[in-house]
Amino acid sequence: MKKVFIPLVFFFGLVIFLAIGLNRDPREIPSPLIGKPAPAFNLVTLESDKTFSPEQMLGKVWMFNVWATWCVACREEHPVLVAFAEKNQIPIVGLSYKEIQPQDPAAKQSDAIKLQVARERSAVWLQRHGNPYTTSVMDLDGRVGIQYGVYGVPETYVIDQQGVIRFKHVGAVTPQLLAEKILPLMQGLGKS
Amino acid sequence: MKCICVFLMGLCIGLANAGEASPMAEDPVVEARLVHISQEIRCLVCQNESLSSSRAELADDLRREVRDLIRTNKSDQEIKDFLVSRYGDFVLYRPEVKPLTWVLWFGPFVALLMAAIFMWVYLRQRRATVKPHVLSEAERARVEQLLKD
Numbered sequence: 001m002k003k004v005f006i007p008l009v010f011f012f013g014l015v016i017f018l019a020i021g022l023n024r025d026p027r028e029i030p031s032p033l034i035g036k037p038a039p040a041f042n043l044v045t046l047e048s049d050k051t052f053s054p055e056q057m058l059g060k061v062w063m064f065n066v067w068a069t070w071c072v073a074c075r076e077e078h079p080v081l082v083a084f085a086e087k088n089q090i091p092i093v094g095l096s097y098k099e100i101q102p103q104d105p106a107a108k109q110s111d112a113i114k115l116q117v118a119r120e121r122s123a124v125w126l127q128r129h130g131n132p133y134t135t136s137v138m139d140l141d142g143r144v145g146i147q148y149g150v151y152g153v154p155e156t157y158v159i160d161q162q163g164v165i166r167f168k169h170v171g172a173v174t175p176q177l178l179a180e181k182i183l184p185l186m187q188g189l190g191k192s
Numbered sequence: 193m194k195c196i197c198v199f200l201m202g203l204c205i206g207l208a209n210a211g212e213a214s215p216m217a218e219d220p221v222v223e224a225r226l227v228h229i230s231q232e233i234r235c236l237v238c239q240n241e242s243l244s245s246s247r248a249e250l251a252d253d254l255r256r257e258v259r260d261l262i263r264t265n266k267s268d269q270e271i272k273d274f275l276v277s278r279y280g281d282f283v284l285y286r287p288e289v290k291p292l293t294w295v296l297w298f299g300p301f302v303a304l305l306m307a308a309i310f311m312w313v314y315l316r317q318r319r320a321t322v323k324p325h326v327l328s329e330a331e332r333a334r335v336e337q338l339l340k341d
Contacts, residue, residue, distance in 0.1 A: 026239060032280040102249065142253045149278040151236035151250055 031149055031168040038064070038159050039147035044115070046096060046122050046136040054163055061189045062091040063182070064157040065133070065173075066145065068099050069125040071153045077172035078129050084178055085132035090186055094136030096122050097145050097153050114140055158182060160189045222262050229258060229268055233275060234283050242285070 033039075042053045054064075065081065067074045085092055099118035100106050106117045118138060126133075139145055148157065151170070158167035167185055169177060227244050233254075235246035243251050243258075254275070261271045272284065281287045289297050327335070 029236065029280055029282045032277060098249075102252075142250075143257070146253060146257055146278060149280070151279065 027152060027170060029151075029170075031165075033149055033157075033165045034168060036165055038157070038163050038165050039144075041137075041144045041147060043137040043139060043144060046094070046119055046126075046133075046138060052093070052135055052137045054159065057091070057093070057159065058163055059161050060091060061158070061160055061186050062093060063186075064093050064095060064148075064159055066095045066097045066148070066150050066153050066155040067136075068097050068153055069121050070099070070101060071097075073172045074154045075129070077154055077174070078132070080173055080175055080178065081132040082130035083175075088183070091134045092132050094133035095144060095148075095150075096136050096138050097150060098140065098142045099138070100140060111140070156182075158185060158189075222259055225262050225268070226255060226258055229262075229271055230255060232272070232285055234285055236279060236283065243283075 038054045040054060042051045044050070045052050067078075081092060084090075096118065099122060100114045106114055109117070115138060118140060122136065126136075137144070142150075148155075149168075154172055156167075156169045156173050157165055160166050166189065167182065169182075173182070230244035231242050233243035235241045235243050235248055235251045235254075237248035237250050238246050241248075241251075243254055258271055258275075261274065266274075275283050281293065287293045287296065
């Protein structure tokens with residue numbers, strides 16, 4: 001009689017295994033960058049030709065948020081970030097990722113014009129939706145994005161005082177994620 | 193005369209098309225290596241496509257990145273290592289064999305081995321319990337009868 005249950009146990013084992021496997025979000029790929037130093041870069045900002053590099057943030061816990069005006073999910077998370085920036089004294093640096101898309105009419109222009117168009121468009125967008133960023137850096141060709149393993153905008157990173165990436169989230173940031181994960185993590189890092 | 197006209201027009205269309213076809217690559221050697229490497233790399237946007245066949249924008253960017261790395265004389269392994277360091281083991285269709293990927297690599301063989309052992313044990317037990325059926329005298333007679341008919 002006992003033997004009859006052996007296949008049943010196997011079957012339920014398989015069901016549990018598949019239930020876990022199939023309910024995972026295939027877009028959530030563990031980032032190998034967690035615990036590694038944030039890749040260095042040096043890019044001009046949205047506001048001026050003065051460059052920004054992550055080194056300047058050493059000693060601070062900060063958030064790095066990848067966004068673009070063409071990105072639909074960014075519009076969804078944007079009010080969340082604006083509210084967060086108003087409430088907390090945590091710097092958020094934006095990475096304006098590939099603002100000029102290949103199919104964009106401006107894509108055929110020179111780099112200088114592309115930068116200008118991207119800045120104008122981003123500034124208007126931030127004016128309309130609010131600006132949570134202390135600064136935004138212009139990654140027009142997406143190279144810095146590749147350094148950070150960006151594959152779906154928006155993406156958000158938490159970087160600690162030593163310049164080490166502590167957290168990465170792909171997709172829109174939700175109030176729940178901020179309250180339950182990001183804020184406790186950042187406060188914990190801030191104390192140490 | 194009409195024929196020549198049509199022929200010339202046809203030629204013009206042919207020329208126009210030839211002019212629009214974009215050049216495959218500036219450097220065929222680089223391109224060949226790119227294809228070789230990118231067939232082994234998963235595109236993160238369309239996860240069931242390789243980097244070489246994906247038409248996603250990120251794939252375009254990554255191909256550009258790989259091209260640049262090839263031009264700086266990086267080995268295939270170094271290029272793959274770079275991509276793994278940014279996007280994780282997930283980008284490799286054939287992930288490295290290490291403790292974390294043991295289940296992935298050896299799991300199916302372990303399952304096969306377990307199934308084989310199970311079957312062997314089961315069949316042995318069965319042979320011990322199930323006795324071959326021996327025909328009685330009456331049954332044998334009936335079989336003979338049937339065969340004769």
